[in-house]
Amino acid sequence: MRIDLHTHSTASDGTDSPAELVRAARRxxxxxxxxxxxxxTAGWAEASAEAERLGIGLVRGIEISCAHRxxxxxxxGYLIDPxxxxxxxxxxxxxxxxxTRAQRIVERLARDVPITxxxxxxxxxxxxxxxxxxxxxxxxxxxxxxxxxxAFASYLRDDSPYFVSHYAPHVVEAVRLVREAGGVPVMAHPxxxxxxxxxxxxxxxxxxxxxxxxxxxxxxxxxAEAVAHGDALASRLGLLVTGSSDYHGTGKxxxxxxxxxxxxxxxxxxxxxxx
Numbered sequence: 642m643r644i645d646l647h648t649h650s651t652a653s654d655g656t657d658s659p660a661e662l663v664r665a666a667r668r669x670x671x672x673x674x675x676x677x678x679x680x681x682t683a684g685w686a687e688a689s690a691e692a693e694r695l696g697i698g699l700v701r702g703i704e705i706s707c708a709h710r711x712x713x714x715x716x717x718g719y720l721i722d723p724x725x726x727x728x729x730x731x732x733x734x735x736x737x738x739x740x741t742r743a744q745r746i747v748e749r750l751a752r753d754v755p756i757t758x759x760x761x762x763x764x765x766x767x768x769x770x771x772x773x774x775x776x777x778x779x780x781x782x783x784x785x786x787x788x789x790x791x792a793f794a795s796y797l798r799d800d801s802p803y804f805v806s807h808y809a810p811h812v813v814e815a816v817r818l819v820r821e822a823g824g825v826p827v828m829a830h831p832x833x834x835x836x837x838x839x840x841x842x843x844x845x846x847x848x849x850x851x852x853x854x855x856x857x858x859x860x861x862x863x864x865a866e867a868v869a870h871g872d873a874l875a876s877r878l879g880l881l882v883t884g885s886s887d888y889h890g891t892g893k894x895x896x897x898x899x900x901x902x903x904x905x906x907x908x909x910x911x912x913x914x915x916x
Contacts, residue, residue, distance in 0.1 A: 644673040644902045646700060647717060647829065647857065647885030651766040652676075652684030653704075654774035656890030658766070659684035660691040663699065665890075669897035673698035673907065675719065675885075680706055680735045681770060682723040700907070704829060705819070706735055707812035712838045713799065714812045714828070717857065720914035721824030728822045731810045736770050738808035743771045749803040750776070750796060754785050773797050774892060789892045799837035812844070813851045820852040825913045827855040827883055832871060833862035842874060849878045854913055859884025859900040881906050 649655035692699035777792035858871035
């Protein structure tokens with residue numbers, strides 16, 4: 642059984658609609674795929690209907706934008722109650738902040754490169770939360786960079802002069818909220834240093850004490866050394882180990898199923914969530 646537990650649709654910053662994402666997962670030979678859009682569950686209904694039609698397993702999830710002392714951290718939340726009031730309130734605050742942040746980043750960029758916010762809006766489908774990936778796509782469309790990866794390695798890095806912060810819940814509080822919402826929190830790409838700053842093991846230990854369920858150890862942005870470290874840390878802390886593609890469609894090089902999660906790990910996630 643092939644299981645990919647981290648993918649994105651047009652509900653956030655992917656290029657496939659939720660239904661297209663499920664169809665792509667089927668073509669890639671996946672048996673189970675998780676939809677984990679940034680700070681939204683808006684794609685769940687469409688993805689669920691298509692998954693049922695095609696007979697492919699769907700795990701309903703979300704990727705929450707969090708922080709710890711200024712360092713960005715992403716937390717995957719699987720099988721949450723999407724109506725949980727506390728979680729909904731945090732997601733709405735984050736969504737609004739992300740959109741105003743995107744406008745401010747474009748204002749800074751426009752001083753040096755020919756880009757407008759209307760060009761960024763043109764890269765997103767209706768209902769999507771505008772964020773840095775859409776700015777990256779606008780930079781690609783304008784011929785300023787070759788692809789999203791180049792955009793994030795240059796203009797959109799966390800240490801770029803164009804960087805603007807946005808509201809994000811503290812990661813330990815986010816772990817607690819996912820648990821309160823009945824879900825299972827897994828830290829996404831925890832050792833992806835090429836993306837920017839990462840946190841030390843002591844932060845992951847604090848997250849584990851608050852209810853963290855696992856680490857996404859097997860990810861294309863992790864070196865062999867990082868994978869070995871992640872496996873050892875997860876073993877020491879009693880955490881699950883997952884592997885995922887972090888697929889965004891044509892926006893990134895990541896391919897569905899390039900990293901997978903064992904069936905017994907997914908079974909444990911479902912058990913922890915009580916489903």
